[in-house]
Amino acid sequence: MLYLFYLIAAISVISALTVVSAKNPVNSVIALILCFLSIAGHYVLLNAQFLAMVHIIVYTGAIMVLFLFVIMLLNLNRAAEPMKTLGTRVAAVLSGGLFFLTLLAALRNGISVTAANAFDPGVGLVHSVGMSLFSEFLLPFEISSVLFLSAMVGVVMLAKKEKTWTPPVRNAFTEKPLTEHELDAEG
């Protein structure tokens, strides 16, 4: 079990380093998928099946596909990469270093929190998550459907094709396209 942990941890660290060091953004995303999968492995080791499954479905599935699409649509390559000036680089290194120092100092002193409840190894199982979702947290569970419904309505509303294509409106006298103000006249 312990060796399994070391193996998965090594995979996560190496893939995370690949994400930031890869030259090609697509490679970077693939490494990120690997990183997420290995983190899901950690969840399984901690007995949190539900979290592991959700992690794979949401992050590795939905979000990473979105990432790939965005990268392909933006058509990123070396030439399009904006060059950073020396000042930006120095500032980035400085602020990153300071943040690292702060974290190190915080860890040295340590924040000690005693657990309020005793650890229950069964808490992350699908069964117990489902039980609390449908009893104690029923209201949040049900009411989030309103949230999803409105998000779906919004997507349809914003992405729906206009019924008829109208040519750009031009001013009758000047023959110029209407200005922003004139277009906005309604409301």
Add this chain to the structure above:
Amino acid sequence: MSALILISILGVLMLYAGLMAPRKVLAPLGIIGLLAALFLLRSGWNVNTEFFGHMVQFDGFGLVFSEALILLTVLLFVFGVDYYARLHENVAEQYALMLFSLVGAIMLTSYQHLLILFLGIEILSIPLYILAGGKRDSFRSGEAAFKYFVQGSFASGFFLLGIALLYGSCASFDLAVIQAYASAPIPGTEMLFLLGLFFTIAGLSFKVAAVPFHFWSPDVYEGSPTLVTAFMSTVVKTAAFAAFYRLIQYMDLPKALDMMLVVMTWLTLFLGNIVALRQSQFKRLMAYSGIAHTGFLLLAFLGRDPLTPSVLFFYTVTYSIATVGLFVVLTLAKRAAKGDENIRIFKGLFRSSPWLAIVTMLLLLSLAGIPLTAGFVAKYRVFLIGIESGFLKTTAFAVLMALVGIYYYVIVIREAFTPRDKGPQLVVSPLNWLVISFCGIAVMLLGLFPGLLHL
């Protein structure tokens, strides 16, 4: 609770009605449904019921704010009849999104559990991000939606982190447990609690547009369709303030956070009023005036007096009524001026339509806080509560800023009453006339008889 369910179902019904029914039934359907919800809320008075194991609690505070929110939405729907009459599609969707947003707003007035608070904020916000981008061919509308979405998500992230830290220190999401913890913190976890509360308050300050979390508000107000801007500055603001106050009402805040609230009040009062002096676009002016009013409302928070809820209620309602009326007038004037939003479009309004000019003057005077209008009573009560709870310097500063604020409202009034050969030709539909007159008369009546509206 049944009102909450009814409004959610009403939203779905609205979507179906958009498919099957002619457009002119949409607004009446919404209004009838909302009035039914109001009736259901009425039946819950003095019962003080809690639901789902202390998740939401419809006490007097929640009920009275919910009723105000529903009535404001009814007012906006009446405005919507004419506003959406020229829009070709997506009308039902916009009404439905407004109803969903209202569901979130009602949750915010009566939550008892931080998860409900978070879900309420999200249900309130997500439809708004979409509504802000409702005018698809307008660049500014898209800009508003995107800015609101990105900054709002950022604020939600901080807010969620705050809730996680609060859970880490108190081991509960329940507001009562957290309040009990605040009075007697467990040694060693105070820092965690402080950080958690800090992030939670920052997230809520974003929603009420308090300085320094106000950056979204002018751009979003300016770019959104006017009806949505009116919705944001009335329903959303009222709900966010109710949520904010509900969180800290019975809580012994740590010293640092008390200090932070005072500093935020000063900054908000100062920046809102001073920057508003230099605005020439009416919607931006209203955005900064909204920030200034946030400052006055924060002042009422500071002492957490037993009277604060009623002051808060009176202030938000009178502010909302005046704002709705002004945005209706703006829409009409903007149409007459072919899309211009500069305050000079009101020039000569008194010559062409005297009644509208008089009501506009009343509403602006109410926002400025001139005696005999509702705004004066509201501001007076806020100052009184500020003095009673010992924030003398802050109150004095607020009075000073209120005086500064009169200037930019009077500029608009001056435009409306400047004689001009041919004033703007406003086309006023009967329903819009009704909304404007209602707002004007309500502001006047509440100024003369403030007892009509109490908690």
